[in-house]
Amino acid sequence: MLAVAGLVKTFASPEATGGRLPVVQVADFHLQAGEQVALVGTSGAGKTTFLHLLAGILTADEGAITYTLNGAATEIMALKEAQRDRFRGQHIGYIFQTHHLLPGLTALENVQLGMSFTGRAASAEWARHLLEAVGLGERMKYKPGKLSVGQQQRVAVARAVSNRPQIVLADEPTGSLDAPNAAATLELIRRLCGETGAALLLVTHDARIAGRLQRQVRWEELSQARVPARVDPPEEARP
Amino acid sequence: MTLLQLVLKNMRQRMLSTVLTTLSVTLGVALSLAILIIDSEGQKAFSQTDYGYELIVGPKGSEIQLVLNTVYHLYKSPGNIPYRVYEDLATNRESSADGTRNSLRGFAQWAVPYAVGDTWRGRRIVGTTPQLFGVDEEGRRLAPAKTPRYRKDQAYEFAEGRAFHAQKFEAVIGWDVAAREGLKMGSKFHATHGNSSANEVPDVHEEAWTVVGILRRTGTANDRVLFIPLQSFYAIFEHEQGLEAIGAIKGTGADADKKESHHEQEEKAYTLNADGTINVLLPKEKWEISAILVQTRGAFASTQLPFVLGNRTEAMAVSPSVVMSTFFETFLAGSVKLLLVISVLVTLVAGMGILVSIYNAIAARNREIAIMRALGATRGRIVAIICLEAVLVGLIGAILGLVLAHGMAWAGSYYMQGVLASGIGWWRISRGEVLYLVIAVVLCGVAGLAPAMKAYRTDVATNLS
Numbered sequence: 001m002l003a004v005a006g007l008v009k010t011f012a013s014p015e016a017t018g019g020r021l022p023v024v025q026v027a028d029f030h031l032q033a034g035e036q037v038a039l040v041g042t043s044g045a046g047k048t049t050f051l052h053l054l055a056g057i058l059t060a061d062e063g064a065i066t067y068t069l070n071g072a073a074t075e076i077m078a079l080k081e082a083q084r085d086r087f088r089g090q091h092i093g094y095i096f097q098t099h100h101l102l103p104g105l106t107a108l109e110n111v112q113l114g115m116s117f118t119g120r121a122a123s124a125e126w127a128r129h130l131l132e133a134v135g136l137g138e139r140m141k142y143k144p145g146k147l148s149v150g151q152q153q154r155v156a157v158a159r160a161v162s163n164r165p166q167i168v169l170a171d172e173p174t175g176s177l178d179a180p181n182a183a184a185t186l187e188l189i190r191r192l193c194g195e196t197g198a199a200l201l202l203v204t205h206d207a208r209i210a211g212r213l214q215r216q217v218r219w220e221e222l223s224q225a226r227v228p229a230r231v232d233p234p235e236e237a238r239p
Numbered sequence: 240m241t242l243l244q245l246v247l248k249n250m251r252q253r254m255l256s257t258v259l260t261t262l263s264v265t266l267g268v269a270l271s272l273a274i275l276i277i278d279s280e281g282q283k284a285f286s287q288t289d290y291g292y293e294l295i296v297g298p299k300g301s302e303i304q305l306v307l308n309t310v311y312h313l314y315k316s317p318g319n320i321p322y323r324v325y326e327d328l329a330t331n332r333e334s335s336a337d338g339t340r341n342s343l344r345g346f347a348q349w350a351v352p353y354a355v356g357d358t359w360r361g362r363r364i365v366g367t368t369p370q371l372f373g374v375d376e377e378g379r380r381l382a383p384a385k386t387p388r389y390r391k392d393q394a395y396e397f398a399e400g401r402a403f404h405a406q407k408f409e410a411v412i413g414w415d416v417a418a419r420e421g422l423k424m425g426s427k428f429h430a431t432h433g434n435s436s437a438n439e440v441p442d443v444h445e446e447a448w449t450v451v452g453i454l455r456r457t458g459t460a461n462d463r464v465l466f467i468p469l470q471s472f473y474a475i476f477e478h479e480q481g482l483e484a485i486g487a488i489k490g491t492g493a494d495a496d497k498k499e500s501h502h503e504q505e506e507k508a509y510t511l512n513a514d515g516t517i518n519v520l521l522p523k524e525k526w527e528i529s530a531i532l533v534q535t536r537g538a539f540a541s542t543q544l545p546f547v548l549g550n551r552t553e554a555m556a557v558s559p560s561v562v563m564s565t566f567f568e569t570f571l572a573g574s575v576k577l578l579l580v581i582s583v584l585v586t587l588v589a590g591m592g593i594l595v596s597i598y599n600a601i602a603a604r605n606r607e608i609a610i611m612r613a614l615g616a617t618r619g620r621i622v623a624i625i626c627l628e629a630v631l632v633g634l635i636g637a638i639l640g641l642v643l644a645h646g647m648a649w650a651g652s653y654y655m656q657g658v659l660a661s662g663i664g665w666w667r668i669s670r671g672e673v674l675y676l677v678i679a680v681v682l683c684g685v686a687g688l689a690p691a692m693k694a695y696r697t698d699v700a701t702n703l704s
Contacts, residue, residue: 048704057613057699082617089615096703100610104252112240117615163615 001199002054002167004029007063008225009049024050025225026063029217033166036190036200038210041219047203050223051169054201055092056084067091069166089117093160093198095189097172099152101144107131107155108140114162130158133195134188150181154188161192168193170202174209186212242620246628253600257632260589260596264636265643267589268679271582272644275671278575280648280663281567291388293541294556296324296350296548297530302557303566309353309530310559311460312363316355320554322526325352328533343547346540349385352528354472357430357444362416364430364465366472366528371395372402372411372452387532389457400424400452405468406516411452415462426450428465430475444475473519473526474509586679589636590686593629598690601625601697608694609702622691629687633680641668641676 009024023046031037041047052058054065056076066075069091076084088094093114101110111127131140134154136147144152153173160168170189174182186202186209193200202213210216250257290310297305298318307313327343328350354366369376372395373386386394398417403409412422422428427447448467456462509517533556535541545556601608608621616624648665655663 049700052700055613057703082619085612085615085617088613092615094613096613100606100613100703102607102610104248109240109248113245113611114614116240116245117611117617117620159614 001033001035001068002029002031002201003064003066003068004054005064005066007050007053007065008061009046009053009058010061022225024053024060024223026050026223029222031167031199031201034194034197034199035215036193036213037202037215037217038213039201039203039217039219039222040207040210041203041205043205045219046223046225047219048171050219051094051171051201051203055094055169056088067166086117086119089163090119091163091166093163093165093168095153095156095160095168095170095173097175099144099149099156101152101155101159103144106141106143107136107147110144110155111159111162114159118163127158127162130162130192131155133192134158150177150185153177153181153185157185157189157192160189161196161198164196165198167199167201170200172203172205174204174206182206182209242624242627246624246631249600249604249624249628250631256596256600260593261632261636261639263589263592264586264633264679264683265639267582267586268637268640268676269643269647270585271579271675271679272640272672273647274575274578274582275669275675276644276648276663276665277651278572278579279669279671280665280667281571281575289391290559291390291393292532292534293558294533294535294544295530295559296320296328296533296544296554296556299552299555302555302562305530305555305557306559306562306566308355309532310563312355312365312464313460316529319527319529320531322352322523322528324554325350325528325531326523328531343544346533346535346544346547348534348536349387350534351387351532352469353530353532354469354528356529357432357472357475359428359430359465360420362420362463362465364467364472366467366469368469369402369405371466372397372454374402376405378402378404387534389459389461393457395457395461396455398453398455400450403451403466403468404516406470406518407468408446408448408471408474408515408517409451409468410448411454411466412450413454413462413464413466414456416465417453422450422453424450424453430467446471446475469528470517470519473521474517586682590633590679590682593632593683594686594689597625597629597687598693601690601693604694605697605702608697609699612697612699613703618695621694621697625691625694626684626687629690630680630684633683633686636683637676637679640679641672644672 004026005028007024007026007029008022010020010022013019013021039047039050049058053060056065056079060077063077064075065077066073067087068074074087076087079087101107102113105113108124108127108131111130112124115123115127128137128140131137134157136142136151136154136158139147139151144155147155153176157173160170168189173189174185177185189200189202190212192198200213202209204210295305295309297309298320300317304314304317308316324343328347330344349370351367351371355363357364369378370381370385371387373381375381378401388394397411398414400411403411410428416422427449429447430444432444448465448471454462508521509519511517533544535544541558545558548554548556611621611624612618645665645668648663652663652665
């Protein structure tokens with residue numbers, strides 16, 4: 001379903017040499033439909049940048065990212081920015097490390113927001129069903145500020161699958177949660193992906209979390225790029 | 240969730256900022272529209288072309304004072320003209336042997352004299368003839384062509400009663416006088432000489448006029464007027480000339496103590512017949528009037544009469560519509576235009592307020608924009624959200640401004656009604672207003688472009704990290 005080939009992403013070196021620093025260098029990566037894979041590695045090694053590339057938020061310097069959905073292959077690096085945005089809205093669910101909910105919207109509205117950019121009619125019924133599925137049926141009208149961190153992340157999970165994506169990209173979704181909440185949230189993500197048939201690529205630095213998924217891929221083995229210290233790439237990260 | 244719902248949520252989230260920005264647009268729009276209303280409706284009110292008469296004949300001097308005094312019953316009379324000017328105008332050419340070059344005969348289809356100087360409770364009393372109300376001195380109805388009009392095709396109508404008798408102490412009152420001052424059919428009132436100031440003892444005449452007719456509302460300053468017979472006006476005539484004239488008749492002359500004994504002299508200014516009619520002692524050749532309303536026999540007469548009068552010394556003829564439109568253009572239109580420029584600047588400042596408000600909000604909403612982008616919102620969608628917010632603020636501000644402006648116009652109209660008995664069409668929305676509203680909303684949308692472009696450039700990856 002997802003095939004990555006010869007993917008390279010570099011950023012300007014923070015040093016004054018003017019050189020480019022490779023952050024992502026993935027020769028080959030595949031993900032099957034419905035497969036649940038953990039991408040394990042240390043923080044700041046380029047995993048988030050890899051997810052941004054897969055989501056089409058960033059563009060690669062080299063390589064191809066091809067999605068094969070319903071028999072049709074789409075190479076998203078060949079798409080224009082607006083097309084990539086629409087592709088993301090229709091086919092990809094994204095879960096951030098912190099929930100990234102809109103503070104002015106209720107839990108229900110935040111989930112509906114995930115359906116707003118799909119080009120399809122947003123169903124309030126489906127959004128309610130998802131919130132009930134994540135155990136927040138009683139708190140649909142609550143704004144994020146009135147929810148606990150764990151509850152906020154569960155709303156974010158519901159939002160990520162609200163557009164019925166073919167793939168969910170989860171970037172350290174349990175990173176800000178305590179152990180019991182982390183375990184519960186992971187199960188929730190797995191269950192919802194299973195129910196909706198979405199593939200899951202979950203980035204984590206926690207081996208225990210990774211161990212619960214079908215397959216584990218070590219980032220250091222996947223990417224040849226070696227980021228020496230923490231690099232703040234987004235200076236040049238504009239698509 | 241639709242785009243509009245999302246925008247409304249954003250606006251609600253920043254309620255204070257949204258309210259203040261909308262308020263600034265409201266005030267800017269209201270100010271501009273109020274000025275546009277003054278411009279259009281004020282011009283209509285003061286530069287009307289539907290006067291029921293073409294010319295006003297009055298003393299030489301200020302044309303605007305003559306028109307304001309005669310049509311709107313404002314300010315003091317600019318002076319008097321001999322009654323014989325009216326007689327001359329009112330006489331048919333056919334019935335006269337006067338063929339002199341400067342004769343006024345034959346010009347008028349109808350002419351009505353006005354004599355002013357007295358008031359009742361601050362409301363003007365006008366001495367005139369029954370002809371003003373469509374009847375002759377014997378109370379017979381006049382032919383339509385001879386019936387005076389206060390507006391084009393609009394003659395006075397009675398709500399109650401009839402026209403006064405030409406030689407009795409009777410009165411016909413305007414609608415507003417009856418409605419606000421409580422005068423009814425059969426009520427009596429005493430006239431006050433002039434319009435006494437606050438620290439002055441009012442000089443009230445002894446004669447009492449009886450209300451015999453109440454006019455229907457005309458929507459003009461005439462609604463505030465009490466009309467009395469011209470002859471009864473001379474019966475209490477106490478102006479210098481009148482006293483002197485009466486004194487001359489009686490052989491006493493007007494001496495230094497005439498002021499103190501004027502009531503005694505008033506009693507001698509007329510005699511009362513058994514049937515209640517009066518005989519004025521002041522000879523007609525000494526009568527003076529303030530103005531004459533004249534409807535001419537045609538276009539030639541209306542252009543010739545002012546020239547003919549121009550060759551005489553005692554009077555002039557002016558066209559009220561020309562005088563008022565010149566007055567409006569000279570004194571009011573310039574000020575209105577200046578105010579309009581100021582109000583447009585206020586609207587521009589309000590537009591800048593939108594720009595600053597949304598721009599600052601965007602700086603605080605970078606993360607939200609990045610989240611929406613990550614969820615699949617295109618840059619175009621983000622720009623649309625920001626611009627729609629600006630347009631909505633502009634639209635709400637424009638609608639509230641429209642309501643406020645017309646509310647102010649209503650208040651202004653109410654005030655004018657009290658002063659002139661003639662308001663303005665405060666409810667009318669002119670084309671200029673609609674155009675201004677469209678421009679204001681578009682301007683607000685344009686003001687939203689700068690923050691929209693800032694949002695357009697929001698870096699997703701940076702703001703998600």
